[in-house]
Amino acid sequence: MRCGRRRNTGFGSNICSFRKFLFFCRDICPILKDPKALTAVTDLFEEHVRRTYPQVDLIVGLDARGFLFGPLLAQRLGVGFAPIRKKGKLPGPTLSVAYSLEYAKAEAEMQEDAVSAGQKVLIIDDLLATGGTLYAACELIKRQKAEVLGCLVVIELKYLNGSEKLQSTPVFSLIQY
Numbered sequence: 001m002r003c004g005r006r007r008n009t010g011f012g013s014n015i016c017s018f019r020k021f022l023f024f025c026r027d028i029c030p031i032l033k034d035p036k037a038l039t040a041v042t043d044l045f046e047e048h049v050r051r052t053y054p055q056v057d058l059i060v061g062l063d064a065r066g067f068l069f070g071p072l073l074a075q076r077l078g079v080g081f082a083p084i085r086k087k088g089k090l091p092g093p094t095l096s097v098a099y100s101l102e103y104a105k106a107e108a109e110m111q112e113d114a115v116s117a118g119q120k121v122l123i124i125d126d127l128l129a130t131g132g133t134l135y136a137a138c139e140l141i142k143r144q145k146a147e148v149l150g151c152l153v154v155i156e157l158k159y160l161n162g163s164e165k166l167q168s169t170p171v172f173s174l175i176q177y
Ligand SMILES: O=P(O)(O)OC[C@H]1O[C@H](OP(=O)(O)OP(=O)(O)O)[C@H](O)[C@@H]1O
Pocket: 062, 063, 064, 065, 100, 101, 102, 125, 126, 127, 128, 129, 130, 131, 132, 133, 134, 162
């Protein structure tokens, strides 16, 4: 798919926009191509987590682009990382939750031993749209009796009100549209 246009303010210049079906999509791939931008994104997440959630035990990243930012942040913080994947990808016993996105339905899965009861968890992804994916991730973590401290995303599509679906779980985003 061709990249349409880029914003030219702050990090926004590293976000590519394109159309998919009837939707206007945002792509974080240009951040990955620019080492300074990727470092700055990681710095901002690290700064926020150290200030707001010093008690965090584990970073959980969402399939697929949460895997690009999550391990970098976990390593900076000196905590572990665990993946939530789309259905059918993870080995061993798993838990799953179905959810809807802007343009599809899917199922999120997590390994049963990925999170321990009582652990304090932050969830990370590239983008919050309708909130279906992050909501499913919160459900998976709560079912394992761990605590979700909050969610971190590079981009939040405010006009889709995804944070309302997450109710009292705080969302920290670096760029809003
Ligand atoms: O807030 P929501 O409406 O749930 O949408 C957000 C999700 O959609 C995108 O991934 P997508 O599921 O399209 O899959 P991909 O990572 O495999 O591209 C994005 O990376 C988020 O994970």
